[in-house]
Amino acid sequence: MPKSARRAAAVAVLAVAVCGALAACEGQPVAAPAAGPIVTAIGDATSVAPPPAEREPVVQPAPVEVAITFPQTGSGQWMFTPGSDEVAGTRGRLLRYRIALETDIDGVGPVDFARQIRGILGDPRGWTAGGQWRLQQVGPEDAADFTIYLATPASRDKLCGGTPDGYTSCRNGSNVVLNVARWANAVPNYGAPIDVYRQYMVTHETGHRLGQGHELCPGPGRPAPVMEQQTLGLHGCVPNPWPFPDGDREYAGPPGEYNDPIPAGAS
Structure with a gap:
């Protein structure tokens, strides 16, 4: 989405400091975010348009794939998407999450991005399949247990803390941080379509x-x-984005991690 259109789509700007959202601790519900300035995307994620009046059918053109562009270092300003009435899962503890996109990112529509995240987290092969968790997206003013950020590489480093790498995604406390470079480009030699990689990165970090x-x-x-840290290497396995790939039994490997290096010069 061009920056001008994104600004036109905004309904509110709240000027507050970035540090509040970054100080959220794991396991504590987070109040309305103090990461900003915050731009709330217009549109209700659960609204239903009225049926159109009868007329001749219109042939819709095929959707055009839009290139995703972003700076290496973003502004640290976030567009939060509206919440949804949808609850993924039928039993287990309910966790609420917000979705935020850095405003410097073009080519990722906030409403469509939120729909993709809800689809991944609500997939019957995902984390809700085991009956331990239910997940619901809420709006920027609602209390939430974590926030999913789509961030530029430099903002990824600030949100993740620790050693900066600008390459991977991460989870840090109540921040689930998706690096837009990986959302746009996946990783070399992954061996699966980009949609599969996106499913993996959302499910892994969550x-x-x-x-x-x-x-x-x-x-x-x-x-x-x-x-498994599939972003850095598969070690003989084949790509898989789901904890319950058959929908009824959790699939896991031995605990541990490989000492895989971050690709040099990668973005």
């Missing part, structure tokens, strides 16, 4: 927020556990 640690490949040719 898994950390749910208390999951890293896992190893259980054997050559087998699906990679979703908690």
Whole structure:
């Protein structure tokens, strides 16, 4: 979405400091975010348009793939999307999450991005399949247990803390941080379509927020556990973005992680 259109789509700007959202601790519900300035995207995620009047059918053109562009260092300003009435899962503890996109990112529509996140977290092969969790997206003014950020590489480093790498995504306390460079470009030699990689990165980082640690490949040719660090290497496994790939039994590997380097000069 061009910056001008994104600004035109905004309904509120709240000028507050960035540090409040970054200080949220794991396990504590987070009040309305103090990360800003905050721009709330217009439109209700659960609204239903009225049926159109009868007329001749209109042939819609095929959707055009829009390139995703972003600076290496963003502004640190966030567009939060509206909440949804949808609740993923039928039993277990309810966790509420917000969705925020850095305003410097073009080519990612906030409403469509939020729909993709809800689809991934609500997939019957995802974390809600085990009956331990239910997940619901809420709006920027609602209390939430974590926030999913789509961030530029430099903002990823600030949100993640620790050693900056500008390459991976992460979870840090109540921040689930998706690096837009990975959302746009995935990783070399992943061996699956980009949609599969996006499913993996959302499910993996959210898994950390749910208390999951890293896992190893259980054997050559087998699906990679979703908690394997697939961004850095598959180690003989094949891509897999789901903790419950068959929908009824959790799939996992041995606990642990590989000492894989961050690709030099990568973005």
